[in-house]
Amino acid sequence: xxxxxxxxxxxxxxxxxxxxxxxxxxxxxxxxxxxxxxxxxxxxxxxxxxxxxxxxxxxxxxxxxxxxxxxxxxxxxxxxxxxxxxxxxxxxxxxxxxxxxxxxxxxxxxxxxxxxxxxxxxxxxxxxxxxxxxxxxxx
Amino acid sequence: xxxxxxxxxxxxxxxxxxxxxxxxxxxxxxxxxxxxxxxxxxxxxxxxxxxxxxxxxxxxxxxxxxxxxxxxxxxxxxxxxxxxxxxxxxxxxxxxxxxxxxxxxxxxxxxxxxxxxxxxxxxxxxxxxxxxxxxxxxx
DNA sequence: CTACGAGTTCGAGTGCACTCTCAGTCAAGC
DNA sequence: GCTTGACTGAGAGTGCACTCGAACTCGTAG
Numbered sequence: 008x009x010x011x012x013x014x015x016x017x018x019x020x021x022x023x024x025x026x027x028x029x030x031x032x033x034x035x036x037x038x039x040x041x042x043x044x045x046x047x048x049x050x051x052x053x054x055x056x057x058x059x060x061x062x063x064x065x066x067x068x069x070x071x072x073x074x075x076x077x078x079x080x081x082x083x084x085x086x087x088x089x090x091x092x093x094x095x096x097x098x099x100x101x102x103x104x105x106x107x108x109x110x111x112x113x114x115x116x117x118x119x120x121x122x123x124x125x126x127x128x129x130x131x132x133x134x135x136x137x138x139x140x141x142x143x144x145x146x
Numbered sequence: 147x148x149x150x151x152x153x154x155x156x157x158x159x160x161x162x163x164x165x166x167x168x169x170x171x172x173x174x175x176x177x178x179x180x181x182x183x184x185x186x187x188x189x190x191x192x193x194x195x196x197x198x199x200x201x202x203x204x205x206x207x208x209x210x211x212x213x214x215x216x217x218x219x220x221x222x223x224x225x226x227x228x229x230x231x232x233x234x235x236x237x238x239x240x241x242x243x244x245x246x247x248x249x250x251x252x253x254x255x256x257x258x259x260x261x262x263x264x265x266x267x268x269x270x271x272x273x274x275x276x277x278x279x280x281x282x283x284x285x
Numbered sequence: 286c287t288a289c290g291a292g293t294t295c296g297a298g299t300g301c302a303c304t305c306t307c308a309g310t311c312a313a314g315c
Numbered sequence: 316g317c318t319t320g321a322c323t324g325a326g327a328g329t330g331c332a333c334t335c336g337a338a339c340t341c342g343t344a345g
Contacts, residue, residue, distance in 0.1 A: 161335070162333065165333065180340075205332090206331075
């Protein structure tokens with residue numbers, strides 16, 4: 008598989024694939040007789056996993072560490088697990104954080120809704136911009 | 147309240163507060179007789195809310211839109227609500243995405259754990275780096 | 286009066302993760 | 316033999332969100 012096809016199949020651009028190879032996130036690819044990268048389909052699994060790490064907010068420098076452990080073979084399994092476990096903890100924390108924010112967002116939206124209903128009812132403009140607390144003067 | 151105290155109380159740096167004012171995320175602050183910013187405590191509520199938006203991944207350009215609607219007073223309530231609802235949808239999607247990734251991460255970790263147990267059992271090195279699929283040759 | 290520390294503006298610099306341009310190379314088709 | 320189009324490496328450029336430095340101004344304590 009050439010870089011163009013890998014780009015289509017992985018969702019990365021050819022530019023990004025070369026960039027990832029340059030920085031060591033992808034292993035140095037075999038070249039054909041014309042020095043062009045020629046990939047095995049198995050690289051797709053690795054790219055997909057990198058995608059997960061990225062999606063969960065892992066910085067490239069950490070992915071590089073994981074990648075280098077992977078390059079060193081199965082003896083690094085424990086280190087890789089520890090790395091993933093630490094990351095898992097962070098992702099979990101982020102998840103909780105987002106949930107909490109979602110709650111705040113919901114109550115803010117509810118506040119705006121309530122304000123709109125009041126406005127429809129008495130059509131009275133005011134200067135408030137904090138809809139979460141209802142005006143006591145209202146209906 | 148001067149910028150230093152606001153920085154301490156909001157968790158932003160004085161640099162960031164000035165930057166936010168410059169780009170319009172914070173309203174232009176009143177100045178004292180020496181041209182220094184003098185804040186009312188109410189700004190803290192706004193900064194906290196901006197923090198929520200930021201925490202949930204809203205880009206500054208969207209926060210700017212929200213801020214400008216807020217500046218225009220209560221007549222923009224509906225627009226602000228729509229903006230927040232759209233954002234809420236994105237945050238929710240992100241949350242699901244993260245949950246899915248967490249599952250993948252968990253199974254990857256479980257795979258490494260299993261590999262470690264096998265290694266402890268038969269102390270046999272191998273070349274595999276995809277722990278999710280167990281070796282059938284194992285005990 | 287002088288020193289100090291906190292503030293001011295403006296603009297340049299930083300770190301991240303790409304993203305793109307350039308000049309050149311190569312295999313295949315006409 | 317020539318064109319075409321995907322590919323090459325090196326390096327510059329981009330967008331985001333700050334972050335910092337330089338040179339300056341104030342108000343107050345000593």
